[in-house]
Amino acid sequence: MNRIFLAFTFLLTLVLTDRSLAMQKQANILILIHSDEGGTYEIAKEVAKGIENNGNTKAIIKRVKFIDNPKLNHIPVANVSELSSYDGIAFGSPVYFGNISTAMSEFFAQTTTLWSKHELEGMPAMVFMSAGSGAGRELAMQSFMNMLAVHGMVLVPNGIRGNEKLDKSIPQGNTVLGTTSLASLKNVARPSDGDLNKVKKCVQLVGIFNASEQFSDHAKLMNAASDLTVEIFGDQGKHARATLGASSIPGNSSVEIQAIFEIE
């Protein structure tokens, strides 16, 4: 599962901070969660670390509702009206009966004014979930994404990593749609500190930029990804790379970056 979180947080940083790179200002990314027992909050902290690996990006964790739990009481509660002030939002919820939690659903039910004013349209968004057995987690994520799609947000899923070598002895946290943890299986660690230390080497980065035919400075744009990788991993972050321009990229994104890491 560590490998999944590493790739997840790295991609999140690159995709969600694309707006800030373009605008040369700090990007503020909201991580909006509901958590009863703390599992979703554990993932949220890992997502925040991934986002803040880019020095120009701030992650703010908030929750949709006050639930009295000493482990969670320090997390502020978000207002619906503040959502449009962020550059991107990562939504996290427990899986309850193959769906998102009632608290998250109730929060969304209050967003009709934002919807009618198109205030979230075009904003990058992704989902992650804390599950027990994992049963129904993809159904839950899909229903999560349906609500974001109604708002016209740009959905950032995990995708299928067909060539990734999986250690099948470890329950895998990734799904096509987003990351989950499996909280109820015995001896399965939740996302934890120190995962990046398992990276032996960044092998290759491939950057694809949505650019006009005349544009030829792709390499300069790609330097942001290369510099970030070396900043995080030091010498192990030095990599081979390829940089391309494309007339369009899925989801109307302006950049897509593929990273191949060798892991211990």
Ligand SMILES: Cc1cc2nc3c(=O)[nH]c(=O)nc-3n(C[C@H](O)[C@H](O)[C@H](O)COP(=O)(O)O)c2cc1C
């Ligand atoms: C009412 C209820 C329904 C649940 N339904 C599911 C489910 O359908 N699938 C699953 O994998 N886990 C299910 N769970 C387990 C929770 O998803 C799991 O405990 C999760 O880690 C809770 O997240 P939290 O720690 O952030 O509160 C359910 C738990 C409760 C209380």
